[in-house]
Amino acid sequence: MSFRLLTILTLLLAAMPAWRAEAAGEPRARARIERVTTPVAVLDDVRVSLEWPTDAPEGRLRLQAGRVDAGELGWRFENVDWQCPLRRVAGGRPGDVRWRCDGALRSAEGGSLRLAVELDGAHTGAVLTGDGGRLALARDARSPARTTLDLRQVPAAWAEALVRQGWAGGQVRGGRLDGEVHIDAPDAAPLQIAGHLAAADLALESDAGDIASAGLGADLRFRMRLSDGATELTLDGALRGGEVLLGAAYLALPDSPVGLGLDAVRAPGGGWDFPRLAWNDGAALVLDGTARLTETLDLAAIDLTAVSADAGVLPARYLSGWLGPAGLSGLSLQGGFEATLSLEHGVLRDAGLVLRTLDVGDSEARFRLDGLDGAIRYSAHAPVRSAFAWRGGALYGMPFDAAAWSLLSGDGRLRLRAPVAFSLLGGRIGFEALMLQPPSVEGRFRMQTELWLEALDIGALAKALDLPAFEGRLEGRIPIVRYADNRIDFDGGLSMDLFGGRVDVAALSIERPFGVAPTVAGDLAITGLDLRALTGVFGFGSIEGRLHGRIDDLRLIDWTATAFDAELHTERAPGVRQRISQRAVQNISSVGDASFVTSLQGQLIGIFDDFGYRAIGISCRLRNEVCRMGGLRSGPSTFTIVEGAGLPRLDVVGHNRDVDWPTLIARLVAVAGGDVEPVFD
Known part of the structure; x- marks a missing residue:
């Protein structure tokens, strides 16, 4: 009523x-x-x-x-x-x-x-x-066709039927209206409604819930013409405060007024045409364009220009609806840009981005780009060239230097015109090729590149990621890196020169790389690692020898191992001793629920500093937080980890083949912290 x-x-x-x-x-x-x-x-x-x-x-x-x-x-x-x-x-x-x-x-x-x-x-x-x-x-x-309405604190729900005339799925959930409305209804002319309305705490919602507002203030002048199912609307004014949801877009509007203007036309039974769209939020964001919606209010076409002289407020005010699901809720911007967009029937026709000393950062310090300048231009039909550069940046705290990118577009893709390389971790990282394909009705955003790494310092990488003090070099060539559906797949190999040996990574993929609970999968091959250098880094005790093995079907969720099939063993190498210290023996026993036996009956091994060994081998198949342990030889309930050699001969044997994975991790942490006390069996 x-x-x-x-x-x-x-x-x-x-x-x-x-x-x-x-x-x-x-x-x-x-x-x-x-x-x-x-x-x-x-x-x-x-x-x-x-x-x-x-x-x-x-x-x-x-x-x-x-x-x-x-x-x-x-x-x-x-x-x-x-x-x-x-x-x-x-x-x-x-x-x-x-x-x-x-x-x-x-x-x-x-x-x-x-x-x-x-x-x-x-x-x-x-x-x-x-x-x-x-x-x-x-x-x-004297004017029988005109009716004038004066509103004072009128519930906005009283106007719901008018709202549904232009927005079939619209509901008015709350708010108050003040203003004056004129209704002209001549006998042989279209119905016309015009006036000025001020709204407070306006709450709207679509039947599907994909469009909504709450706490919205508005001061609007409008004119509507209704005739035989057709609608014409002109709207000008300002919005102030409140929240607005438009599909994936979430807007948290400022208390200062944001200018709004539009012209809209709907044919009987058809969609909406917007020959004028205007939005003015001062230095933060100015929009100007046209659009067309289908009968179901889906976007059919849009041509839009966006200018921001001060992009600092954009993430919180306009972009959070897209940034959150992408894992970029902490994105920060400083500087300015101008963007253009032309989309029709779900296909991006043209797009451009002019960068004006733009800095891009992340509150979690995962990445940073400094001083972006230049332009990026995309076309689905006519060839266009563009170029941009940055002064520097960082990835997970690891700085990299300046780089310049030259691009070509014209067939619905954006490609790199010339290779790009820049310094990182004391080495170089380079892109031989790069292809970007924007999202369309046929699929989501896709990226493909050819990448190479040259002499990256693993020690600096470990320090930046707060890992143990590894030493070595990371290098390799990955002929294809693909990104699609929030997943990165690496075709080809990546090699690390580490502890005097080599670690080769294959079948590497990363899901949600910047999102919630990133997931990493891959296979690792280990060749000839120097055990003395490796155990020295972890404070495990001294082991001399060369380590080989594999870690297959590795899966990390939020950088924590949840599944793998690992097997590690030593192999004899010319000129390399195979010795294990008393502390290393004790730590192996502590971690693996193992005991050790010696051929010298009645004597404690504590009187010996180290021992010779013939071989070391251990395996673990992790599933559902249970590690199925194995060794050089495995029985129903035991497995041999260390097979001794010489006198005194010492073997280390595990007695529990199924070990709780969190417990095993806790033991490894205790060993690394030096919290394990010797126990002699």
Whole structure:
């Protein structure tokens, strides 16, 4: 119930002058009208009754309608009932007669409203109150086609039918309206609605929930034209504060006014055309463009230009809806840019980005780009060239130097025109090729590149990632690196010269690389690592020899191992001793639920500093946080980890083949921290 019903009823009263003139002289009058047609609405099964006892100061008026249908405005009501005491009051001039009726207004839709009407031969006025709001209506016989509405703290829900005229799936959830609205409904012309409205705490929502607003303030001037299902709308004004959801876009608007302007046209049964779209948030963001929506409000086409002279507020104010799912909620921007976009039927036609000393950062210090300048241009039809550069940056705290990129587009892809290389970790990283394909109706964003690494310092990498003090060099060539659906796949190998040996990585992939719980999968081959250097880094005790093995089907979730199939063993090498210290023996025993035995009966191994060994071997198959252990030889419940050689001969044997993985990690941490006390068995 709202000003829609008020408009209809007062127009009905204004259209029925006969009973008003004779009412005071009749004790009782009744009328039943099958249909009443007004410029705004059609009323069916209308019943009017008036009881006015002779010489009584007032009568009793009752107006009922079985159905009220204002098709152009979208309002429909059932069983409307208004009762009030009818009085004759003095008019503004001698001899003028004015009638006043004030009473409760009800309908099948419910609500608690009160309607007061005053009318005479020239004027019709009414006031509707309820839900804390007041709506006044005025009509003048000299301009019978015009109705003027004055709103004061009117619940925005009263205007929901008008909202649904332009937005079929729209719902008004809350808010208040102030302003003035003019409704012009000539007999042979389209219905026109124009006015000025100020909204506070406006809450809107689509039936699907993909479009919504909350706490929104607005100061708007509008003009709407409705005719045979067609709609024309012009809207100008400002938004202030509140939150807006538009699909994946989430806007947290400032308290300062943001200028808004649009022209919109909808054909009967069709979608919306927006020949003018304007948005002005000062230095933060200025938008200008056109758009077209389908009947279901899906985006059919858009041409847009966006300019930001101060991009610092954009992540929090406009971009969080996209950044969060991509794992970039901590993105920061400093500087400016200008962007253009042309999209049609889900296909990106053209795009451009002009960078103006733009700095890009991440609150978690995962990446940083400094001083981006130049342009990036994309085309799906005509060849275009562009180039940009950065002054430097960092990846997980590891700095890299300046680089310049030259690009070519023209077939729906963006390609690198010439190789690019820059310094990183004391070495070099280079891109021989690069291809970017923007998202379209056929798929999501895709990237492919050819990458090489040259003499990267693993020690510096370990320090930056807060890892043990590894030493060595990382290098290799990866002929294809693919990114699609938030996943990176590496085709080809990556080699690390580490601890005097080599680690080769194959079948490497990373899911959600910058998102929540990144997942890494791959296979590692280990060749000839110097065990003395390796155990020295971890403080494990001294082991001399060369380590070989594999770690297959490795899977890390949020950088924590959840599955792998690992086997590590020593192999004899010319000129390399195979010795193990007492501390290393003890640590192996502690970690692997093992005990050790010696051929020197009755003597403690504590009197020996180290021992010779023939071979060391250990394996672990991790599934569901349980590590299935194995060694050089494995039985139903035991496995040999160290096979001794010489005197004193010492073997280390594990007694529990199924080990809880978190417990095993805790033991390794204790060993690395030197918290293990010797126990001799």
